[in-house]
């Protein structure tokens with residue numbers, strides 16, 4: 001296929017031609033029943049191959065420089081299906097210690113039932129991954145930038161380590177999105193997304209995706225059709241519409257995040273800012289070497305005397321809401337939400353304090369976002 005630029009892929013790859021009426025956008029096919037005799041493809045929603053599913057997957061594959069992709073009903077459906085396609089009884093998973101909370105819960109609660117072993121790394125350096133490996137390790141899973149402290153993992157080093165031991169690698173690329181980073185270019189085997197986040201981008205869709213080689217996607221598909229985590233075609237169509245502006249949105253959000261990170265860093269009531277685009281970030285150089293932009297997620301710590309709950313309550317424009325990556329700015333306290341199930345000790349160990357605020361930067365005007373934060377701090 002011809003190599004298109006980012007926004008052309010977002011707008012056009014995977015379009016379904018409306019041959020009958022010549023409409024400008026992909027028609028939506030809601031059939032859950034298709035011709036079965038004498039057809040090349042036997043289509044069925046749970047086979048992940050209705051026209052809208054099949055074609056949107058092409059857009060995601062192109063964005064992630066992958067041969068193929070498969071889309072799911074949620075990010076967790078994508079990750080759980082991917083894990084179960086590559087791990088079976090007696091196998092071992094090495095997984096990064098700082099990770100999306102839902103993924104941690106899935107591993108801890110479900111893997112023992114399947115007899116799959118796992119080790120969470122001590123840190124996110126390549127040596128930590130090497131130390132966690134066993135003779136039965138089959139998969140290494142990483143997340144970079146990670147939730148909520150935006151740590152950066154060296155994709156090339158991890159993929160080299162895994163390749164030297166014949167182990168497969170997977171990565172959660174939700175935070176950066178393919179706009180800012182393409183893990184497959186660094187040798188990572190499989191990349192997954194919560195499409196609920198930047199792909200959807202308007203906080204109104206729940207979906208997921210995995211992109212990889214045709215061989216790996218086939219292996220995932222074989223499990224996917226059994227687990228049945230497929231996406232409704234109505235949502236697929238909405239996701240296609242959303243993804244046309246993925247490049248525009250994420251670039252605008254990334255630009256805003258850089259400006260806000262710099263401003264927050266110099267704010268007297270903010271004690272710390274975690275953003276890979278700042279020179280003060282411990283892995284800034286590494287981030288620069290593997291990301292095109294530093295993304296639109298950041299975290300900051302309010303000074304000791306400011307209460308994070310009261311701060312959120314005072315915000316007028318920025319919403320305090322669970323999810324992330326919409327065009328509107330949102331914040332959460334990880335200790336009250338995504339990491340509430342961890343003990344205080346566990347949170348201290350990974351550096352999640354009670355004063356930490358995770359900030360998903362939207363497309364609003366930076367001066368209005370600054371003003372909102374300023375007035376909230378002044379009120380409390």
Ligand SMILES: *Cc1c(COP(=O)(O)O)cnc(C)c1O
Nearest residue numbers: 074075076100172174194196207
């Ligand atoms: C939200 C999220 C997920 C899970 O996705 P759902 O669509 O909520 O199932 C996985 N990884 C990351 C980094 C996320 O932010």
